Amino acid sequence: MPWYRTGTVAVTNNSNVITGTGTSWVDAAAIGETFLGPDAQVYEITSIVSATSLRISPNYKGSTAAAQGYAIMPTxxxxxxxxxxxxxxxxxxxxxxxxxxxxxFAAGTADAPSLRAAADENTGINLPGADILQLITGGAVRLQIAADGTPTGVFVDKLPISAATQAALNNLAAACVALTTIGPAPNQVPSNLHLGAMAFQDVASAQQVHQHARDSRPGDSWHERVSDTQLIKKYHGLDGVVRSITETYA
The missing domain is CATH 1.20.5 (Single alpha-helices involved in coiled-coils or other helix-helix interfaces)
Known part of the structure; x- marks a missing residue:
């Protein structure tokens, strides 16, 4: 760093005050640096009073003089x-x-994810530990992936259902017969849970029931329960046609 020599100084014998003209000592000098006076002696700067005033130690030894050259030596x-x-x-x-x-990256929190932007510290990717990965927005966990790959969170809940999946659900619902209650009637769930050839499904938040088509071969015969007083007897003919009769009991 170069020595500072800008401006001139006025010095007084046996005084520690140095007065500058055209100087900028607040920016250009520092306490502890060396002041080389007009008397060619070196002094320690002990105080920066202003841009044009500083104090030295020991007191100035030379003659009183004005408009003198000087230098401040960086230490x-x-x-x-x-x-x-x-x-x-x-x-x-x-x-x-x-x-x-x-x-x-260190484990973070929802308010301060492990990887986040300087201007948006509550949004990013979080690594909370225990083999878990989280996607954070607005200080909340939107998606969490567990160690086994299972995703949870509102991101998963809001995923759209494809048109093909929705059509399949609609077709399934249309093929089902709604159950109104549990009881002995043909369209009700038997209270003894003996369903026979009936199968049950939950579609569109309603309990549903549909008739099960038995996997049979030509020559097979079987019974399907209708109620406690009725059975349907079916026979798979050798011609491939399934025929049936209803048996009623007293």
Missing amino acids: QGYLRDLAAQAAALVSSYQAVRDGAGAGK
């Missing part, structure tokens, strides 16, 4: 400060090197 204090700052930087960088620099 090794700058080098010491620079070395200290460099050491602090190296120390802080070690954490960055071993963490983000190595692709490793």
Whole structure:
């Protein structure tokens, strides 16, 4: 760093006050630096009073004079400060090197995810630990993926149903006969849970029932329960046609 020589000084014998003209000592000088006076002696700067006034130690030894040349010599204090700052930087960088620099990020929270933007700290990707990955927006978990790959969260809940899936659900619902209650009637669930050839499904939040088509071969015969007083007897003919009769019991 170059010596500072801008402007001139007025000095007084046996005084510690140095007065400058055209100087800017607040910006250009520092306490502890060396003041080289018009008397060619060196003094320590002990105080920066203003841009045009400073104090030295010891008191000025030369003759009183005005409009004199001078110089302020930077000291090794700058080098010491620079070395200290460099050491602090190296120390802080070690954490960055071993963490983000190595692709490793600390566990975060919903309000401060592991990976987030400087201007939006409650949105990003969070690594809370235990083999879990989270997608955060607005300080809330929108998607969480567990260790086995299971996704949960409002992101999953809001996924749209494809047209093909919706059509399949609609067709299934249309093929079902709604049950009104549990009881002995043909369109009701038997109270003894003996369903026979009936199969049950939950479609569109309503309990449904539809007739089960038995997997049969030509020559097979079987019974299907209708109620406690009725059975349907069916026979799979050799011609491939399934014929039936209803048996009623007293």
